Amino acid sequence: MNSQPVDAIDASRHALEINGVSKAFGRFPALKNVSLHARDKEFLALLGPSGSGKTTLLRVLAGLETPDAGEVRFDDEDFLSLPVRRRKVGMVFQHYALFRHMTVAQNIAFGLNVRPRSERPSKSEVADRVAHLLSLVQLEGLEKRFPSQLSGGQRQRVALARALAIEPRMLLLDEPFGALDAQVRRDLRRWLRELHDRGA
Amino acid sequence: MGPQSVTDLSLNRNAMPIGASRRRFVHWRERSILPGFGLSLGITLIYLSVIVLIPLAALAIKPWELGASGVWRTLSDERVAAALGLSFSLSLYAALTNAVSGLLVAWVLVRYDFPGRRLLDAIVDMPFALPTAVAGIALTALYAPTGPLGALAEKVGLKTAYSPLGIFIALVFIGLPFVVRTVQPVLQDLDHEVEEAAQTLGASDLQRVVHVVFPALAPALISGVTLAFARAVGEYGSVVFIAGNMPMKTEIAPLLIVIKLEEYDAAGAAAIGLAMVAISFGALILINTVQLLLARRGRR
Amino acid sequence: MSAAAAPTVRLPGIAPLLLLGAVAIMGGLIILPLLAVFHDAFSKGLQAFFAALKEPDALAAIRLTLLVAAISVPLNAVFGVAAAWAIAKFEFKGKSLLLTLIDLPFSISPVVSGLVWVLLFGAQGFFGEWLMDHDLKIIFALPGLVLATILVTFPFVARELIPLMQDQGSDEEAAALTLGAGGFTTFWKITLPNIRWALLYGVLLCNARAMGEFGAVSVVSGHIRGETTTLPLHVEVLYNDYDFVGAFAAASVLASLGLLTLVFKTLLEWRHSGELAASRRH
Numbered sequence: 104m105n106s107q108p109v110d111a112i113d114a115s116r117h118a119l120e121i122n123g124v125s126k127a128f129g130r131f132p133a134l135k136n137v138s139l140h141a142r143d144k145e146f147l148a149l150l151g152p153s154g155s156g157k158t159t160l161l162r163v164l165a166g167l168e169t170p171d172a173g174e175v176r177f178d179d180e181d182f183l184s185l186p187v188r189r190r191k192v193g194m195v196f197q198h199y200a201l202f203r204h205m206t207v208a209q210n211i212a213f214g215l216n217v218r219p220r221s222e223r224p225s226k227s228e229v230a231d232r233v234a235h236l237l238s239l240v241q242l243e244g245l246e247k248r249f250p251s252q253l254s255g256g257q258r259q260r261v262a263l264a265r266a267l268a269i270e271p272r273m274l275l276l277d278e279p280f281g282a283l284d285a286q287v288r289r290d291l292r293r294w295l296r297e298l299h300d301r302g303a
Numbered sequence: 304m305g306p307q308s309v310t311d312l313s314l315n316r317n318a319m320p321i322g323a324s325r326r327r328f329v330h331w332r333e334r335s336i337l338p339g340f341g342l343s344l345g346i347t348l349i350y351l352s353v354i355v356l357i358p359l360a361a362l363a364i365k366p367w368e369l370g371a372s373g374v375w376r377t378l379s380d381e382r383v384a385a386a387l388g389l390s391f392s393l394s395l396y397a398a399l400t401n402a403v404s405g406l407l408v409a410w411v412l413v414r415y416d417f418p419g420r421r422l423l424d425a426i427v428d429m430p431f432a433l434p435t436a437v438a439g440i441a442l443t444a445l446y447a448p449t450g451p452l453g454a455l456a457e458k459v460g461l462k463t464a465y466s467p468l469g470i471f472i473a474l475v476f477i478g479l480p481f482v483v484r485t486v487q488p489v490l491q492d493l494d495h496e497v498e499e500a501a502q503t504l505g506a507s508d509l510q511r512v513v514h515v516v517f518p519a520l521a522p523a524l525i526s527g528v529t530l531a532f533a534r535a536v537g538e539y540g541s542v543v544f545i546a547g548n549m550p551m552k553t554e555i556a557p558l559l560i561v562i563k564l565e566e567y568d569a570a571g572a573a574a575i576g577l578a579m580v581a582i583s584f585g586a587l588i589l590i591n592t593v594q595l596l597l598a599r600r601g602r603r
Numbered sequence: 604m605s606a607a608a609a610p611t612v613r614l615p616g617i618a619p620l621l622l623l624g625a626v627a628i629m630g631g632l633i634i635l636p637l638l639a640v641f642h643d644a645f646s647k648g649l650q651a652f653f654a655a656l657k658e659p660d661a662l663a664a665i666r667l668t669l670l671v672a673a674i675s676v677p678l679n680a681v682f683g684v685a686a687a688w689a690i691a692k693f694e695f696k697g698k699s700l701l702l703t704l705i706d707l708p709f710s711i712s713p714v715v716s717g718l719v720w721v722l723l724f725g726a727q728g729f730f731g732e733w734l735m736d737h738d739l740k741i742i743f744a745l746p747g748l749v750l751a752t753i754l755v756t757f758p759f760v761a762r763e764l765i766p767l768m769q770d771q772g773s774d775e776e777a778a779a780l781t782l783g784a785g786g787f788t789t790f791w792k793i794t795l796p797n798i799r800w801a802l803l804y805g806v807l808l809c810n811a812r813a814m815g816e817f818g819a820v821s822v823v824s825g826h827i828r829g830e831t832t833t834l835p836l837h838v839e840v841l842y843n844d845y846d847f848v849g850a851f852a853a854a855s856v857l858a859s860l861g862l863l864t865l866v867f868k869t870l871l872e873w874r875h876s877g878e879l880a881a882s883r884r885h
Contacts, residue, residue, distance in 0.1 A: 167499050187502040194503040200496035204518040214504035217514070262500075269504055337776055338786035340693050346685035351704050354754050358719030359707075361729060365722045404628050411625035415618060423626070425869045429633050432868070433861040434815025435713075436835040437854040440842055441636035444643055444851075452635070476632050530709075537712025539818035540835070544842065557714035561822060564718070569727040576715040583710055 118142050119273065124173030126159055133159040134170065146299050158197070161275045165194045177273070193266030193274040197281055199258045201250040207261050208233050208246035214269035236264040239298070256287045263295075362580070365573035377574040382550050383559055387578065390556040393467060394535035397474035398482075398528045404475070405482025405527060406520070412483070413490045431480045435540025442473050443545040465547030470555065473541045478531030485527030489520055522597055529590040533583055640858045644851035655852040663829045664837035664853070670745070671820075671833060672813045675752040679809050680802070683760025688794075691768035692776070705761050708754060717751045717822030743825035748833065751819040756812045763805035764798055767879070771797055800875040804868065811864040815857055 119141040126134040133156045141147055149157045162168040164175065166187035175182040182190065202210050211233045215224055224232070237243050240260040250258055259279060266274060279295075280288040366374045377383060412424050430438060446453040446463040456463040463469050493516065501511045539557040547553040556579055563572035645652055655661060686705065690698055708716060722728050724741040734741060741747045775797070779789040795802075817835040824831040832840060834853055841850035872879065 165499075165503050167502070187499075188505045188507060190503075191505075192503055194500065196496045196500060198494075198496060200494065200500040202497060202501075202515060202518075213501070213506070213514070217501075217504065217506040217510045265500075265504065337692050337773055337780070337789075339688060339790070343685040343689035344693075344695075346682065347689050347701065350682045350685075350757070351701070354750070354757060355704055355707055358723060358754065361722040362715070362719050365729075404632075407621060408625045408628060411622055415622060417622065423629060425865055426629060426633055428865055428868070429637065429861065432811055432864050433637070434817060434835050434857045436817040436838045437640060437815070437857045437861070438636060439817075440838065440850060440854055441640045441858075444639040445636055450639070452631070472632075476636070479628075479632065533710045537710075537715065537818075539712065539714050539821070544839075557712050557818065560712075560714050560718055564721060564725075564822065567727065569722060569725060572718055573722055576712075576718050580711055580715060587710060 120174075120176040121160075121164075122174050122176075124160070124163060124170045124175065126156075126163060126168060126170045134163070137173070146296070158277055161194070161277050164273065165192045165275060166190050191269060191271050191273075193269060193271030195259070195262045195266050195274075195276040195279050197278045199250075199262040201258055201261060201265075203250050206247050206249060207237075207242065207253070210250070210261055211236055211265045211268050213265065232268060233264075236268055239267070240264045255283050256291060259283065259291065362573055362577055365570050366577050368570045369574065373570070374574045377571045378578055382554070383556075383575060385551045386554045386556045386559045387575070387582075389467065389470070389554065390536055390579075391582065393470050394474055394532050394538075397471055397478055397535050398532035400471075400475050401478040401482045401531050402524055402528045405479055405531075406486055406524060408479070409483045409486040409490055413487060427480050427483050429480075430477045430541075435477075435538070436544075438476065438541040439473070439544035442469075442476060442541065446472060446545060464545050465549075465553065467553060469545040469547070470542050470553060473545050474535040474538060477538055477541050478535050481530040481534060482524070482527035485530065486520060486523050489523040493519055522594055525590060525594060525597075529587065533587060536579065536583055637858060637862075640851055640854050643847060644855040646851075647848045651848050652852050652855075655846075655849040656856065658849070660829050660832070661834075661837060661849070661853060664832050664834045665856070667745075667748070667830075667832065668814050668834040671748050671752050672810055674749050675756060675813045676806060676810050678753060679757045679813075680760050680806055682757055683764050683805060683809075684798075684802070686761045687764035687768045687798075688790075690765050691771075692773045702765070705758050705765075708756075708758055713755055713816065713818030714822055716754045717819035719754070720747055720750050720823050742823050743827065743831055745831070747823035748820055748831065751823045752813050752816055755816050755819045756809045759809035759812065760802065760805035763801045763808070763879070767798060767801045768794075797878070800871060800878045804871050804879055807864055807867055807871070811861060814860055 119139075121137060121139040124134055124137045125132070137156070137160060139160075149160065151157055159168060163170050164182075166185065169183070202213065205213070208230075212229050215229045215232065218224075233246070234243075237246065240263055242257060242260055242264070245253070245257070245261075250261070253261065263276075263279075276295075280291055283291065366377075369377065378387070408423075408427065412420060412427075443464055444450050446456070446469055448454060448457055448462075448464065450464075453463050461468060463472060497519075498511055498515055501515045506514065537557060539555070542555055543558055546555060546558075548555075548558055556575060560572045560575050563569075563575065656665075686701070690701060721742055724730050724734055724747065726735070726742075728742075741750070775793050776789050779793045784792070814833075815835055816833075817839070820833055821836055821839070824833070824836055826832055826836060826840060828837075828840060834857055838850050838853045838857070841847075841853065
């Protein structure tokens with residue numbers, strides 16, 4: 104059916120372990136005893152019909168949902184005990200969730216700017232990083248645009264750059280191409296694969 | 304040459320739409336097959352003319368009986384200027400205060416679930432539903448030195464009735480629902496994916512609220528504050544009991560209009576009224592422009 | 604806790620604090636005054652309360668209030684329906700001007716809304732002499748009260764109906780016409796049932812405001828006890844006379860009206876939110 108890729112670009116050395124995760128919403132069981140292992144630098148895709156729990160699993164990994172049962176280990180750490188902000192999981196949402204009152208550059212820089220003082224890079228470092236990411240996703244020159252001025256494909260790439268800016272140890276993409284037309288989808292899929300292979 | 308639908312008929316310039324008269328159609332409106340345009344628009348225009356336009360025209364014309372210098376003299380008179388200043392400044396403070404309190408109440412109503420939330424939600428509209436005179440004497444009963452809250456305030460050295468503070472309290476009272484009700488739906492419809500994105504990017508709760516939530520609320524907040532301000536400036540019933548009405552100190556502009564009328568100075572009263580309307584409109588236009596400019600930033 | 608709820612602030616200390624703050628504001632600012640009205644109304648006991656309300660002036664005030672509302676509200680309802688019909692079902696230039704005019708009373712002081720009638724029909728007004736010559740009284744009499752009330756309250760029905768009818772479009776009416784229904788039949792059988800809850804809601808708000816209006820009516824009434832004092836004005840008159848039980852007794856009647864309005868309003872919002880324009884605001 105439709106492939107909804109989920110990428111797990113593992114930028115550290117250890118594996119991701121999901122064991123026996125279950126999550127129900129009311130009486131609706133979204134996840135039932137799900138187990139999954141991923142190796143370092145692996146590129147994984149979760150396929151399944153809508154309603155099969157793919158998004159829920161991603162949200163559990165990101166920390167946006169707490170499972171009713173099971174454990175998640177990453178870097179041999181108990182991942183579930185970490186709050187969302189500390190997990191360093193980059194997430195690209197299905198509808199991109201860009202900050203519409205911020206420019207493209209501000210969106211991408213956001214993850215860097217909200218770091219605590221001690222860890223925050225200098226303004227010039229942030230600007231460099233943003234520029235580097237923009238060229239990576241091939242959106243140079245669009246720093247000052249607002250999300251409403253971008254096409255769907257462009258927004259998607261901004262969302263990706265934004266997630267990459269925080270140097271995540273795991274990158275999750277939730278139906279990233281769902282809202283785009285077939286041609287754009289094909290191109291982006293290929294391009295994303297190349298990006299991963301290059302070890303970004 | 305397919306079946307002729309109703310839409311075909313109305314688009315066909317040569318055909319007469321169903322139910323229409325045989326008059327020539329004026330080009331300032333599109334043809335429509337629904338009847339009753341003349342009647343409904345007629346009623347609307349007549350009503351508006353009689354109830355709004357003609358009275359407003361009277362307001363615009365009457366002051367000039369005094370001549371331009373007369374109008375100026377009326378408005379620059381110490382007592383009048385003091386009242387206008389008091390009304391507008393206290394309304395501003397009250398509206399700004401309601402920005403905070405209204406936001407707080409809206410936040411609590413939307414983001415938390417607690418027993419009695421629905422009740423609280425319903426009560427928010429009370430200052431709006433309560434007749435102003437009732438609110439006026441109720442507030443006075445509470446905040447006068449003889450009242451429970453007033454006595455408490457006196458112990459701290461605050462005069463909550465027959466003082467500008469009393470007026471301020473009354474204005475906050477009547478303005479609160481405006482801010483809450485304009486912010487609430489926006490807060491409700493906020494895309495929570497955007498907030499979740501901020502969380503995954505490492506933002507703390509405070510950062511998330513300040514950088515992501517608040518900017519999205521800003522237009523609604525401004526709108527609500529503007530409404531509260533406009534209402535406060537003209538408010539009479541809720542204020543006139545608690546104010547004390549001392550000239551130069553706690554006299555509000557609407558009261559001055561009443562006083563001028565009692566002094567048979569209709570033109571003077573009209574001058575003050577016109578000034579109030581003009582300033583309020585000016586403020587509203589200013590705010591609307593600010594809103595438009597804000598909206599241009601990445602509005603989708 | 605629904606999964607679709609927006610993320611709540613997780614910091615432990617803050618939530619209860621915010622909650623407390625909000626409740627304190629609402630309580631101190633809004634609930635207390637209401638309690639004060641009823642407390643002071645009954646402060647001298649039930650007997651005194653009812654005696655105050657049975658006073659001829661009080662009864663006259665109640666009757667006058669009802670009369671003014673009985674005239675103003677239906678007129679405003681007719682206007683509201685007519686305006687909504689014209690604006691929602693037809694395209695023409697000048698709509699936004701109409702909408703601005705309809706919203707106007709919300710931006711001007713009630714005192715000004717009363718003043719304008721004095722400027723037109725008062726002794727010094729533009730028609731003042733003509734009225735005196737013909738022995739007609741508008742200011743300091745019922746017509747003035749009605750006019751002032753109408754000016755302040757006419758937007759309520761229109762504002763409820765217009766967005767709703769715009770949303771509903773004209774398809775159903777068009778269908779009725781193709782089926783052979785005439786204009787009024789279409790309106791009666793098709794449009795009206797679709798807007799009845801919004802109409803009721805608008806009438807409810809309009810009525811509450813009409814009965815409770817103070818500023819505008821105060822200016823045109825002349826405060827002639829027993830003749831031109833509506834209930835809100837009666838409250839003022841008694842209060843200024845230091846008849847506190849009387850004033851608060853009358854006030855509690857009005858406050859009950861306000862509460863009843865709130866109850867019905869909330870009921871309508873809960874049960875029929877789909878058919879009310881208001882739910883889009885709340």
